[in-house]
Amino acid sequence: MNWLDKLEKKLGRFAIPNLTVYLLAGYVIGFAIYYLAPGLLGWLTLEPAYILRGQIWRIISWVLIPPTGSLISLLFLVLLYYSLGSALERTWGTFRYNVYIFSGILFTVIAVFILYGVFYLIYGIELPLSSIGLISTNYITMSIFLAFASIYPDMEVLLYFILPIKMKWMAFVYVAMALYYFFTGSLATKVAIAASLLNFVIFFLSSRNMKRFSPKEQARKAKFKQQTRPHMTYANGARHRCAVCGRTELDDPTLEFRFCSKCNGNYEYCQDHLFTHEHVK
Known part of the structure; x- marks a missing residue:
């Protein structure tokens, strides 16, 4: 630390x-x-x-x-x-x-x-x-x-x-x-x-x-949080949602979610669609 x-x-x-x-x-x-x-x-x-x-x-x-x-x-x-x-x-x-x-x-x-x-x-x-x-x-x-x-x-x-x-x-x-x-x-x-x-x-x-x-790293993190904040609050208080199947951590607590670095925008995917989705350009 x-x-x-x-x-x-x-x-x-x-x-x-x-x-x-x-x-x-x-x-x-x-x-x-x-x-x-x-x-x-x-x-x-x-x-x-x-x-x-x-x-x-x-x-x-x-x-x-x-x-x-x-x-x-x-x-x-x-x-x-x-x-x-x-x-x-x-x-x-x-x-x-x-x-x-x-x-x-x-x-x-x-x-x-x-x-x-x-x-x-x-x-x-x-x-x-x-x-x-x-x-x-x-x-x-x-x-x-x-x-x-x-x-x-x-x-x-x-x-x-x-x-x-x-x-x-x-x-x-x-x-x-x-x-x-x-x-x-x-x-x-x-x-x-x-x-x-x-x-x-x-x-x-x-x-x-x-x-x-x-x-620059501090600024990047602050900008990322500011951009993602509106997109990370969903129905019933969920913080993560797959852009393909729409599932959240409330549907399955074992699901893991990641953002895709190749998509243009803040798109989050579950573990089942992280490597199989079509990239947003």
């Missing part, structure tokens, strides 16, 4: 539904603080030196730091990532989506503390992280975009509600921008980008059965 399966079995009941809504609501709150009480923003940042002195709320409060100071950009970001995040949650399930988001946040916190420790060992001083850049969840939302593009690469979206463009091309642009900011941005930016990309890579490659948990 994959480690995600084991974890979900133990902790799945604690998963937070609609996590994207809470994440985006935090952006809106942070944006309001940025304009209405900018001095308060300094009490929310991710600063290991202050956390170690007792300001432990900073471990979580930094997710309120808005990724943009533009109201128009924030509006586009909220609309885009609400749809992407909600789709990811439906595809993966609430628990796996929670793991993906929270692991990105956790990796960022760990990376920032490592950076703080390195600076302390080299220079012997507690260097405030804000002096080398501000950490926000901007690149965690980027990892949401990359995950969605990995699952639905050929889906078209309207860029700024005008230009149709496929997700995979937008993902390439996102990666190129991330690499550019990684090499030209501040040290804090480098840490945030590396943590978010590490989260993306680990989430998709850490399972022992990678094909089973790959983004």
Whole structure:
């Protein structure tokens, strides 16, 4: 059993539904603080030196730091990532989506503390992280975009509600921008980008059965369930019915049913007709 399966079995009941809504609501709150009480923003940042002195709320409060100071950009970001995040949650399930988001946040916190420790060992001083850049969840939302593009690469979206463009091309642009900011941005930016990309890579490659948990496989399963659901409820509550003889598991509990991969559509057959039926083209 994959480690995600084991974890979900133990902790799945604690998963937070609609996590994207809470994440985006935090952006809106942070944006309001940025304009209405900018001095308060300094009490929310991710600063290991202050956390170690007792300001432990900073471990979580930094997710309120808005990724943009533009109201128009924030509006586009909220609309885009609400749809992407909600789709990811439906595809993966609430628990796996929670793991993906929270692991990105956790990796960022760990990376920032490592950076703080390195600076302390080299220079012997507690260097405030804000002096080398501000950490926000901007690149965690980027990892949401990359995950969605990995699952639905050929889906078209309207860029700024005008230009149709496929997700995979937008993902390439996102990666190129991330690499550019990684090499030209501040040290804090480098840490945030590396943590978010590490989260993306680990989430998709850490399972022992990678094909089973790959983004395309998860999307295929979700699409299959959605397509077959209307066809798998029959009279008297039967879940299986042979497309040739019409028998269900209620007629004979010993019958076995399979879908035919050569038929165009979701056609299910009993064991007597699975290999003898005429394929639907």
